[in-house]
Amino acid sequence: MDPPLTLGIVDDQPALWYHPPLRVPPGLLAPNGDTVVTVQAVLDTSGHVVPGSAAIFLSANRVFDSLALQAVVGSVYLPARRRGRAIPATIRQPVTFRGK
Numbered sequence: 001m002d003p004p005l006t007l008g009i010v011d012d013q014p015a016l017w018y019h020p021p022l023r024v025p026p027g028l029l030a031p032n033g034d035t036v037v038t039v040q041a042v043l044d045t046s047g048h049v050v051p052g053s054a055a056i057f058l059s060a061n062r063v064f065d066s067l068a069l070q071a072v073v074g075s076v077y078l079p080a081r082r083r084g085r086a087i088p089a090t091i092r093q094p095v096t097f098r099g100k
Contacts, residue, residue, distance in 0.1 A: 003015065004092060005093075006080060006090070007092065008090060012081035014047065014089050015077060017077055020070070022071055029097060033099045034097060035060050035096070036058075037058070037064050037067075037094075037097075038058040038059070038068075039055070039071075039072040040090065041072055041093065042091075043077050043080065045079050045086040047076050047086075048076060049073050049075065050088070054069055056068070067097070072095065
């Protein structure tokens with residue numbers, strides 16, 4: 001996944017540390033292009049997504065929305081920091097499903 005976009009003022013941006021594998025059912029991907037779904041979520045001070053905070057911000061194809069949500073909710077980030085302290089942060093995380 002690409003780096004997240006952070007909403008708000010931070011000294012150090014959160015960084016994607018781990019994301020689960022993107023498991024796409026066979027035949028779902030378009031042969032000639034990528035599909036991007038952007039998920040907005042709140043990260044806590046440990047870099048985990050706050051339960052119930054993840055939602056679709058922008059979707060190129062609604063078929064991929066639940067897969068994108070699962071990927072972001074299962075991800076772990078290095079937390080945002082301000083003045084050296086970890087802080088909660090709202091992110092927009094693009095999830096790209098690569099075409100064949």
